[in-house]
Amino acid sequence: MELLFIRHAKAIDRIEWDGDDLLRPLSEEGIKKAREFFKKLPKIYQIEVIISSKARRAIQTAELLKEVYPNVKYFETSKLNPGADPLAYEQIVEKFRGYGNIAMVGHEPDIGLAVASLLGCEELPIKIRKASVTHLSGEETFELHSMIYPKLLKGVE
Numbered sequence: 001m002e003l004l005f006i007r008h009a010k011a012i013d014r015i016e017w018d019g020d021d022l023l024r025p026l027s028e029e030g031i032k033k034a035r036e037f038f039k040k041l042p043k044i045y046q047i048e049v050i051i052s053s054k055a056r057r058a059i060q061t062a063e064l065l066k067e068v069y070p071n072v073k074y075f076e077t078s079k080l081n082p083g084a085d086p087l088a089y090e091q092i093v094e095k096f097r098g099y100g101n102i103a104m105v106g107h108e109p110d111i112g113l114a115v116a117s118l119l120g121c122e123e124l125p126i127k128i129r130k131a132s133v134t135h136l137s138g139e140e141t142f143e144l145h146s147m148i149y150p151k152l153l154k155g156v157e
Helices: 028-038 056-068 086-095 110-119
Strands: 002-007 049-052 073-076 101-106 133-138 142-148
Touching: 002 110, 028 056, 049 056, 056 073, 056 101, 086 101, 086 110, 101 110, 110 133, 110 142
Parallel strands: 002 101, 049 073, 049 101
Antiparallel strands: 002 133, 133 142
């Protein structure tokens, strides 16, 4: 099983947003950088299913990802909304275990905590960058394979 943890792209700053935080959208810069980065991902990763938080910025990030993976199955769940604990991520992994390549779009610090938990190193602080991909592989226990982010692939075609 291949798990891709994707943090939503750069959103409008909280200070600039007056509404419900779940409705806060991506910034134009976030959209541009994520779109450019995600175009390169099919050369690196396969994805069969994308599961997104119901927060607007996560949904928008998932939609950008779907542009380059048009045949994926797509689901949204409030279990991945901001504040999700590692158990919520583990429940999603169990629910979608029939798929070999799963992408989950969520938030920090939740993703970092979930990754640490799945790796069995909860005491290790893991920080996930915006619009980045953290790749774990395994069945019952997981290994960290890669952590890539937009600047890392800048200039790569």
